[in-house]
Amino acid sequence: MAVSATLHCLTGCAIGEIAGLMIGTAIGLSTGWTIVLAVALAFLFGYTLSTLPLLKAGLGVGAALSVVLAADTLSIATMEIVDNAVMAIIPGAMDAGLVNVIFWVGMMIALTVAFFAAWPVNRYLLQRGKGHALTHEYHGATSVSTGLRRFIPSFSTGALVATIAAFMLGGLVVSIADEMKTGDSGGGHAAQVVHE
Known part of the structure; x- marks a missing residue:
């Protein structure tokens, strides 16, 4: 259960981190x-992602x-x-643009290390009836959702993880293709890609 709780947490963190980095880069922060925005998101x-199942459960x-x-x-x-x-200790990762291999590889490494750091935290909390143990009784509730609650989406942890992995691999592939096309390693944090 600690692995599932950590993966669930990882997906929300990854969505927010990537969205924050994309928005920050796009608007030139x-x-x-950009880090503040990414952490907040x-x-x-x-x-x-943790609230939706609880709302659906009533x-x-x-x-x-x-x-x-x-x-x-x-x-x-x-x-x-x-x-x-x-990300801060990987050379160039914090200042890499979104169309840069080092950004996507760095993000994959950072999220993997973050998973292994948060997993024992979640395990410790679960063993003491805290953390995701507090939400567990509401997940997979057998009552039928009525009214607007029936429209609240249910996402399995596996589907969320697969989506994040596919998105990150897509970003990596685009970055590799761009580097092959331009012959360089991308621009800085807020660099704009200009194609003639």
Whole structure:
């Protein structure tokens, strides 16, 4: 269960991190502000992915958020600290543009290391009835969702992980193709790709 909880956390963090980096790069934010945006979005998406099943199971928004904040904050914080630390120590990864192999390889390495850092945290919390143990009773609830709750999507952890992996591999392939075409290693953090 700790592996599943960590993978679930990883998907929210990855969505937020990548979205934040893409938005920050697109609007020309500095590296520091891009990291702030990426971390904020990682928490937002992480909490959202954990809140949706609770809402579908019948909890109110306030109760669901209360459970999720207690369950996921330590795991997401661990993942974000490690993820950003790894990206910072990989030469050029923090300043790499989105169409740059080092960005995508660095992100894959950082998220993998972050998974292995957060997994023991989740395991420790689960063994003490905390963390994802707080949300577990609501996942896969047998009651039929009614009203607007029936439209709340249900995403399996496997589907989320597969989607993130496919997206990251797609980014890597595009970066490799761009480097083969231009013959260089891409631009800096906010570099624009200009094709003639």
